[in-house]
Amino acid sequence: MKSGKERLRHFRRFVHEKGGLEGAEKEHKRDFEMGPVDRFLLRTRYFTDSGIIGSKAYVSSLYLAFKHLYGAKREKVPRRIVGIEGVYSLKRLAEA
Numbered sequence: 338m339k340s341g342k343e344r345l346r347h348f349r350r351f352v353h354e355k356g357g358l359e360g361a362e363k364e365h366k367r368d369f370e371m372g373p374v375d376r377f378l379l380r381t382r383y384f385t386d387s388g389i390i391g392s393k394a395y396v397s398s399l400y401l402a403f404k405h406l407y408g409a410k411r412e413k414v415p416r417r418i419v420g421i422e423g424v425y426s427l428k429r430l431a432e433a
Contacts, residue, residue, distance in 0.1 A: 346370060376420045389427040390418075396425045 339347065349369040353361040389399045396415035400407075407413065415425040 373421050389415075390424065392423060393417075393425045396427055400427055 346369045349364065349371070353364050353369070389396045391399075393415045400413055400415070413427055415427060418424045418426055
């Protein structure tokens with residue numbers, strides 16, 4: 338069975354080639370690999386789901402400033418966004 342990374346690359350190739358998506362030639366040259374910048378640009382739900390995104394210190398400071406608005410029983414801890422070095426969100430979002 339292929340790894341998750343290999344399955345994603347295969348799926349991206351299929352979508353670009355069969356769907357006739359713009360930029361398919363550029364993606365083919367990169368062998369349909371996704372880099373950290375691509376992941377960041379495509380993961381817009383980090384902005385809508387987490388509410389706070391940035392460095393660990395930035396996320397922590399904003400959480401403390403708006404803590405009274407969350408109404409959570411437990412303290413929230415900034416979580417690293419997988420695949421994007423040095424970027425954190427307030428929620429741990431599932432990798433789809």
